[in-house]
Amino acid sequence: MVLCEKPLSLDGPQGEEMVKEIEKAGVPNTVWYQLPPRARRDARQADHRLGQARPDLPTTARTFLQDWTISADLPQGGAGLWRLDAKAAGSGVTGDLLAHCIDTALWLNGSITDVSALTETFIKQRTHTLTGKVEEVKIDDACTFHGHFANGSLALFESTRYARGHKALYTFEINGANASIKWDLHDLHRLQFFDYSDEGIVRGWRSVHVTDGDQPYMKNWWVPGLQIGYAESFTHQVADFLTAVGEGKPCPPTFRDALETQYVCDAVLASAREKQWKTVKKVS
Amino acid sequence: MVLCEKPLSLDGPQGEEMVKEIEKAGVPNTVWYQLPPRARRDARQADHRLGQARPDLPTTARTFLQDWTISADLPQGGAGLWRLDAKAAGSGVTGDLLAHCIDTALWLNGSITDVSALTETFIKQRTHTLTGKVEEVKIDDACTFHGHFANGSLALFESTRYARGHKALYTFEINGANASIKWDLHDLHRLQFFDYSDEGIVRGWRSVHVTDGDQPYMKNWWVPGLQIGYAESFTHQVADFLTAVGEGKPCPPTFRDALETQYVCDAVLASAREKQWKTVKKVS
């Protein structure tokens, strides 16, 4: 069995090869996006509240903002800083951060069909840790893109490592006709939920402290009010993976699932490079 | 007609005299607690959601914290600082700040029957603005008290002008068997509401932005999302007062209503002075 760190690959073609090989080998596989089968199923159920009858309405926005590469003195490459070296990382924030946001979006709201993107490399040169030489920085420091989901809703994504004050502002928000949901990794144990069907005089965004026993996974942890942390999101994925293996079922996101995220990243980077709208390749 | 700034009087006996005189004169009257008839009626309606069937359960807590008298160099007395001079103000935070909290509590949750209080004067002497002499400070700088409401619920109140960081932390919270509400003057256009009957997976405190047209008073102001400020709370009380006068009805809080707050303040100050529980005098 293979549990692969995300993103699946440096780009789509490499990902296709990986999918081909792992499926030929018939090995149980999953990619560490920390949104494993049960979370995905539950997320989809939550999504049903948003207003299925009007699939054209939702607008979704997702961000992943950090601030750790602002200093021009920070080198690139090596064990701690390979994320700044395009040869090792493939891309910058697109593959490292937006891949998370895209994976979440694909599961909650379906396929993305086309995109228009903008990338920027703010610091053009950095000393390379391994060579000691000042080398050109080839990763994208920031990336924004918008586009369409197959269901007709709009997509808006943003990522940067230059947003002073944000350590890991990985958020998502989906607006449906009837309801909306929001989430932020900084407070991963809280979900914001708005239900338009609430009586007007007491209608407002709800801050759901996701620690009651009737919440997904939570009956295995502490009493209500006591939160889990980042580590437990991996525990959940392992649990779901082992359950799936035991049942002889695939454990999403499989390599094949993760390939779709790769295709979106490829279209985003191509769009930014060519300053044109790009269609996203479909997983065959 | 007389619209009297709060609190009604320096103490209960003085308040009794004022009630006697104004009722003899038959003049329409109200006290500027900024929680006029319609707000009071609506607040009571909201209260009904909290669980009428179990009137014994709610615990209520109210605070009014400020931080503007921390400096020992601040003088007392005169036009700007009469609140620090017991001769002019009657008391310190009890009459100035807690009177607001008590007025709100009496309307939302009924009478308070007994109290145990603690007061403190942190800065013992201050220069008096008018005399130029260093004089003893006789007001209470801070006051906390707990006690019982007639309906069996518990009361907890706190006020100080030494709580660094709080400009006007005038809050209330009522916990019922079914629901709870919270409010803070710092964001006067928001009400926090928790409804236990919400489905578990999406249950949480709601932050209600009180600007929709179906909210009390709000159809007379801006479109949803655009808040009113402190000034408009006076406009509301004038509007309700004039409406009441036009209908020949009393406009709560009348002098008589405000006398009950005075009696609670008297009991609080006496309890703190004598370090004993005190029963609150009833308005005859």
Added chain:
Amino acid sequence: MVLCEKPLSLDGPQGEEMVKEIEKAGVPNTVWYQLPPRARRDARQADHRLGQARPDLPTTARTFLQDWTISADLPQGGAGLWRLDAKAAGSGVTGDLLAHCIDTALWLNGSITDVSALTETFIKQRTHTLTGKVEEVKIDDACTFHGHFANGSLALFESTRYARGHKALYTFEINGANASIKWDLHDLHRLQFFDYSDEGIVRGWRSVHVTDGDQPYMKNWWVPGLQIGYAESFTHQVADFLTAVGEGKPCPPTFRDALETQYVCDAVLASAREKQWKTVKKVS
């Protein structure tokens, strides 16, 4: 003197004519963007904290999300709903909502040079209030665009009237090398500020309650802790306008200032229509 409701005009060419005529007439003029001279000057000062030495770093994001046109039964046109009628409104959210965001951005961060935009009209037909007939909806229901500021920073803007749960989510955020600021119209009396130079162990986003006397305009209102509302933002602009008139100075945003916003809107709508990047026309 002319105080013109925003946006200045239906499009750039109409705006150019207005600028020409008002300047020929030599009449004092301003446009109601509610961010008058003193606010603009103070905002720029705040901006200086963000890291002037690195003008290339800031990324700015601005949104204006509402949810009042989700229902397909809502008609278009007439006194209450002219904003849905392209003949009366010129455009949809771009001119009505994003114009506010663009005006703020131009003042805080300088000119926008090029944009790539996406617009959508979710509800394609609505009954017209005046004709009673079902007519095509020609406004943009949603608009997102990204692009570049002249100073090298990136721009990201989003607006829709279909974001369930948001009444007037007019926000801005600017990330500098040293600091960041955020704001949301829903709580217009609060500014979020992050200062990287704070000592690490107590560094965090500050929620500034803008009511102390040393805040712009606030010494004319209430004591600290007591907020103003939406109405007072107009009072401020009138005050600044009259002061400017008295001093014989222009009161930004003048018609000429507002024309630049118009040019950005034109480029945004053209980009969305043609699915191409567009350069923003410069105010001569």
Added chain:
Amino acid sequence: MVLCEKPLSLDGPQGEEMVKEIEKAGVPNTVWYQLPPRARRDARQADHRLGQARPDLPTTARTFLQDWTISADLPQGGAGLWRLDAKAAGSGVTGDLLAHCIDTALWLNGSITDVSALTETFIKQRTHTLTGKVEEVKIDDACTFHGHFANGSLALFESTRYARGHKALYTFEINGANASIKWDLHDLHRLQFFDYSDEGIVRGWRSVHVTDGDQPYMKNWWVPGLQIGYAESFTHQVADFLTAVGEGKPCPPTFRDALETQYVCDAVLASAREKQWKTVKKVS
């Protein structure tokens, strides 16, 4: 070595015996208040910012509110519900919840000298799980108390299991002359901090996301922005305990440290029972 679950004992006299025995045995010991030596030391350091020059000013408030015993149908006693059985638990919220708050307060602000308390048992009878009979409930369902710290500051504490909407609202707040700090277990990875010495125009409460490597303990966990959960607070205490054992030093809170909390609980319960102020016994 003995790691004892909190509170130390059913009451003070039992605690004295435990201290005597463990000290006679010379066994390393600690009590699971989850605020181990390093956290206590760091908390004290934070406290120094609050204004040492004016030790008389701080007012501290601590709450621990829950809502899980509101239903009158909930039985008492047995493995899951021994907390409602006075024979097993000693007391109700005082020993179970306020003991946490008192332990924190003693470390951050020193000894408590006297208290005035109010307790209530809302549900007078519950079926006992073990006997099957309806029995009198002898625990305190709610408790509020105020009093004095030895340093002259005021104490205010509140706890209940009937506060609808609060799962584990364990908070503390300390107001100093120069600064204030607040914390809430619901978001245990955030600390609220207010520094009066900040420049006025950008002064506000800071929300510190306690995940940077320079925060206590955090360099051993994830990268900035990724929070730990409730479980890790035990890991920290074990780490500190083992370090202390290795160095041959005591690991606060030792049994002796925890005895002081017991004495405060005893005074609180006695004060509530007799409706009088009580002096807290000193640890010899």
